[in-house]
Amino acid sequence: MSLPPNLTRSLISAGFDDLDRARHFLAAPELAAASPEIVVGALADAADPDQALLGLIRLIERTPRVIEVAGRAELRPGLARLLGASEALTEFLIRRPEQLNVLHVVHPAIMAGTEPGVLRTMMLWAVGADPGSMAPVATMSGPEAHAALRIAYRGRLTDLALRDLAAADPLEAMPKVGRELADLAATAIEAALAVSRLEAAERFAADDIAAVSLAVIGMGKCGARELNYVSDVDVIYVHSSTGIDLDLATSIAECLAAGISRVLSGPGSEPPLWEVDANLRPEGRDGALSRTLESHAAYYGRWAQSWEFQALLKARHIAGDPELGADYEAMVAPLVWSSSEREGFVESVQAMRRRVTANIAAAEVARQIKLGPGGLRDVEFTVQLLQLVHGRTDESLRMRDTTSAIAALSAAGYIGRDDAAVFDSAYRYLRVLEHRIQLVHLRRTHLMPAKEPAQRVLARAVLGAGPKPRTGAADLLATWASTKRTVRSLHERIFYRPLLSNASNLSEDEVRLSPEAAQARLKALGYADPKAAMRHIEALTSGVRRRAALQRQLLPVLLGWIAEGVDPDAGLLGFRRLSESLGESHWYLGMLRDSSAGAERLCHILANSRFLTDLLEVSPESAAWLGDDRDLVPRTFDQLWAEISSKLNRPAPEGQLIRFIRLIRRREILRVALADGAGLIVRPQVGIALSDIDRAAVLGALRVAEGIEYSQTPQLADLLVVAMGRQGGREIGYGSDADVMFVQRALPGADVQGAQEQALRIVARLTGLMKKPLVPAIAAEPRLEIDADLRPEGKQGPMVRSLEAYRDYYGRWAQIWEIQALLRARPMAGSDDLAAEFMVMADALRYGQHITETELREIRRIKARVEAERLPRGADPARHVKLGRGGLSDVEWLVQLLQLQHAGQYPALRTTSTPEALAAIDGERLLPGDDVETLDRAWQLASRIRSASMACTGRASDVLPKDRNEMEAVARWCGYEPGQAAQMEDDYLKATRLARSVFERHFYGFDH
Incomplete structure (x- = not known):
């Protein structure tokens, strides 16, 4: 068949890699009746067009009627997507051409799904069992039943894959795909159990078999209805019996359980499906394959470890006796939701996650989608830990699947809305990656392909239905790396948040904050006025708003931290005022919930420091700094002066400018004090930081005072503020005055007396501006008193002297204490030239003799x-x-x-x-x-x-x-x-x- 001359361009546009092979296949006699343009156009929708074309040729060779499917416009895209996504399902259709009928069902883009009951009926009929009575309705040998079940399973799997690949948004469809995969696995186990009962008749009497009820409990992803395309199906077996010996019943139950595995994954004419893994049962591989309900209860009540309760979070009856399965679920549920009360529970779950990461083969760490840092396990462990800690009292969190649990945790406030949206999207993306990789060969793998061509195919496969835009391996790897970083960051921030460990150690009454338990606990913790404390708690937790819900979660732990302070009652009052002033601020509640240190720091500060509590009350937004050490780093003088000078360069009233400077000073003193209280800085750093703050504030106030003066009178003199005492030594504390001296020098040609008088006016205005009350005022307002008592002659001497007057005084009259005072002299604000000259004079006096x-x-x-x-x-x-x-x-x-x-x-x-x-x-x-x-x-x-x-x-x-x-x-x-x-x-x-x-x-x- 001759090919169109412009076919090469179409092949490149469709995403083919091997153009020569593609042209060769398109010219094959099998496609003689098909238009090359139509075939190429259809294959453009495939993740791997080269593989899809090869699969199409092989299918037509085996079943020529496939060409009819390839010729129907509504079927072509689905066929192309399937052939380009899964070599294993292509092989299945080649091997079992009678299953091609699934291609004739036009699948909508929306995942409609197949009801579990329908799947169960189809699967049981496939092995010749009556869905109602489970009795055989057709004579079928064991090998035939095994093959029939596997064929029926793969037929339904093919149907699901067609619908999955037709989804416009694979991330949106992912949970539905996982649910149907889990339902399909459950019905396969149900059918396998029916076959296993028939085969057990070769060893046991029919009446004895009938006397044994077996329930299969799905665990892991199957129990959560979020299964992969290929995964071990984790199960636990529980049995009961009537009228027969208990040992015999156990033997029959174990025979039935072993038979399920044999039917699904033993040798046969049709390849195995997947492994049925019962290693999550009590005592693992060393324990009995099946136990009675009472035996399970005894084990979980006495011997189970914390990780087993985490696993039981997903437990769900999937096959066998439904009443026995329901009894099992009812028995384990209270154990699951109280497990976080076990000593060291949170730490044990965190340690397990670290062990999982540590046990990854070194060659696989960088390629792990599931187990590696930033992988699926990070999401799952985080979500499960939050569920187990908070779900004991909050029943809204009691669901099995991850996406629903993320939504519930967000709705209840345990995860911030933005974090939940990111977590959910990242989880879906990683699961879609995993699904598309497993679809290719229907193998259990969680590794990113190592070779670039396979990565390029995967990059196209994760896109929705429709022609694939140009996207390559680099794009895929960049998106995956970004997703891993995001997941890891959220995991480390949430999974290791201290509130989890503390919340898990509280009793149920403490968590629920019932009035009686709360008052008793408050008194025991050291609150002097439990009734007043209860009023604060009620004010914080009443109502249905998100803030109240979050406070109900947080307060049981926060109360304990506040009680560790010197004055818990004042601390709780401060917490209430701060919370009320911040209202629904998402960052505040998020910091309390998520920060590794912020909440505890805040509680300790409020209960230990009246000064900081007052400052936080008028600057509540500053509480955000406690959640991030970087925000508590004191600002340098240059940073502070840049902020102040930028404001001074804009026209504004005197009062507004000085208020701005004073607010900056108050804000930065608060920053230093918070860092000091949190133990992030030591004493010398505190004095230096506070001195820099005062220097910037005095310089700003001086500029304001000079601006007012020079707007009325031309400048006659340069002015210098010299820091003295502990201010000069940069050793001040939170309540220190600013010891200073004032120096002036008349400008050339200026009147000397006029310069002195102008300097005095500026100094008077400067000291007045710094004393001006701030609004809102607080009891512990950190006012800056300007103290010039260390000037020559002390209070009796002139407030301002000229540089020459200082030289003359020190040269003729200075006493030794005045020279001693100069040992702390350091320029603080004003003229740089005057400062340099003054320091030359001071150095000669204090160091020169x-x-x-x-x-x-x-x-x-x-x-x-x-x-x-x-x-x-x-x-x-x-x-x-x-x-x-x-x-x-x-x-x-x-x-x-x-x-x-x-x-x-x-x-x-x-x-x-x-x-x-x-x-x-x-x-x-x-x-x-x-x-x-x-x-x-x-x-x-x-x-x-x-x-x-x-x-x-x-x-x-x-x-x-x-x-x-x-x-x-x-x-x-x-x-x-x-x-x-x-x-x-x-x-x-x-x-x-x-x-x-x-x-x-x-x-x-x-x-x-």
Whole structure:
């Protein structure tokens, strides 16, 4: 037959790889009556057009009437899709041409499906059994019955494959395909059982066989009605008997069970179907093949392991005695839905998933669709674990198949809607991949093809019916890799969420939060006012909205975490207020449910920190940071200033700009405190981060103040804010003031007095702007007080001096304490040029000369006076962390004395940071190493306690708490375990006592 000249282009367009072979086959006499264009056009709908054309030629050779099918427009696409998708089913049709009648049924694109009852009738008639009585109606030998059953099964399988391949959306059709495959397998087992009963008559008396009832329980994917095209069918056998010996009944039941396997997968003229796997039975391969219902119940009640209850989640009667099967289902259901109460249940399921992954052959890991990371097992284990943990009280989760379970988990709020949609889509996609791979040879495999041509065919096979667009192996592998990453990410986030382990350990009353159980538990947990706590719980959980449903799930665990805090009642109240302010925010409820740390962190913070609770109440959206460590990383000064300066560059009223700056400062203090409370940053990082925040805020406020001034009066001077004290050392805490000095320099040609007056106006406006109340205001508002008392002459000196005035003062009048104060001086905001000149002057003063004996005596005198006069009346010197014995003041004065004495000689001492200066002192051997370590330990602990006092109580305090609860809260913030407040107190008193000894020895020269 001559071929059209433009056929090559059509072949390429249709997806053929071997063009020469295709042209050769199209010219074959078998296709003489067919139009090449029509054949090629039909085969364009096949995943593998080359294989489809070969299969068509072979079919026509065996059964010439196939050419009639190929000539009918409505049948061509279905035939082409089947021949191009499954070599095994093509071989079946060649081997059994009488089954070609399935091709004459025009299949709709929608999966209509075949009713299980219809399948059962068809399969039983195939083996000559009456579907009603199961009695034989036709004489058929064992081998004939085996072959007839397998042929009937494959005929129905071919029909299903035709409909599956005709689906416009294979992902949508996948669950229906899985259900019909499971129903088909169940009816095949039912028919095999009928044959097995006939064959058992060769060993046992007919009456004895009739006295034994056998039920086949489907497990795994068959039990869940989500079976693959080729899969071992997992089963459990249960039997009962009347009027015969129990041992005989067991022997008959095991004979019937073994016969089922023989009928379906033993040798025969028609290839086996699949293995019937009974290894999920009690004791596995070592256990009896069939047991009575009572024996099953006894085993599950005493010996079963956690994984067996996970497997029983899918248990469903599929064949044999329906009443016995129903009794079995009723017996195992309570065991399944209470299994998560077993000790270590969640951890055991998680460990099993890890073992499955670890046992994959190394050569197969990268190709595993089912078992590998991001594969089907990740979805299935995640869904099953959520069902088992929450399904004991929530009956809406009690279903067997995965797609329905995902939908139920989403509807009930256990999985977020977006996550559920992604999980469902990924699961369907992976199952379709698995189905299409298995269809080719009808072999049990879960591996991605290794060769590129097979991958290219698979890429076309997963598409819906219709001409296939150009898609290759690279597209397939990219989509698969993306799906695996998505699945793995969701699996790790949900499967290992801490709420699962905690929820599984609660009693049913605790989970349901019944009023009586809840109040008793609240009191036992340590809530001082259980009735008030119950009111909060009722407010959080009442109603039918999604938020209330999620809170009902979460609260049993969250209450326990809140109760671990120092003040559970305040923590629960804070949680209620936060939840009410955030309303239906999906991220908040999702964070509580899904985050590996966020929910627990939030509960602990609310129950331990009044300061953070207040800040969260006015910035509730910040709670989202607790779910991701990256969001808790403190912002750098450059990041903060970029945000502030971008706002300042836009026209806005003064009040709006300063409010924006203050809100940023409050927000970033909250970020640092949350990171601090979560243990993600240590004390030096806290001080540095808080100092950067204050620096950015002061710089922003200065720009606002200057903008107001310069809009009314031309600029006459440059202004500089110099950080002093702990602000200069970047060692501040949550309640620290900003110790500063103000420096101005008149611009060339400007009036000197006018420049001074303008600088004073700007400074006054700056300090006023920073004090302006924020709305909404909170009790623990972190206001920034500008304190200029460390300027020359203290409160008696001018608020602002010119640079020349500072030079003149320090050169003529400065006292040693004023030089000492300059050791912490660091530019904070204002003119960079002026800052550079000021620091040159300051460095020459603080590092450029050796102090005299007179100055040394003066420093000692001032320190003694500070101890005598500034310590609050009645304060215990041993407990005052700032001015007390061995506290911050002692360490810092000794360090600063050594800097004044030696910084000119040792450049490493030229730092405003106390810890850095101590390290330099140690490095230069200016003090014994043990003494430096003692000083550092005392300083770090005192700094931590001082900052913790503000964080926990919302009140700035320099005194080690005496109140038991406050001491406990401060201890926990400082990193001590619950109940170790006394240990922290002992550690502090010991550390400061030793530090005082070191201080007196080296500062005053006392010899202990």
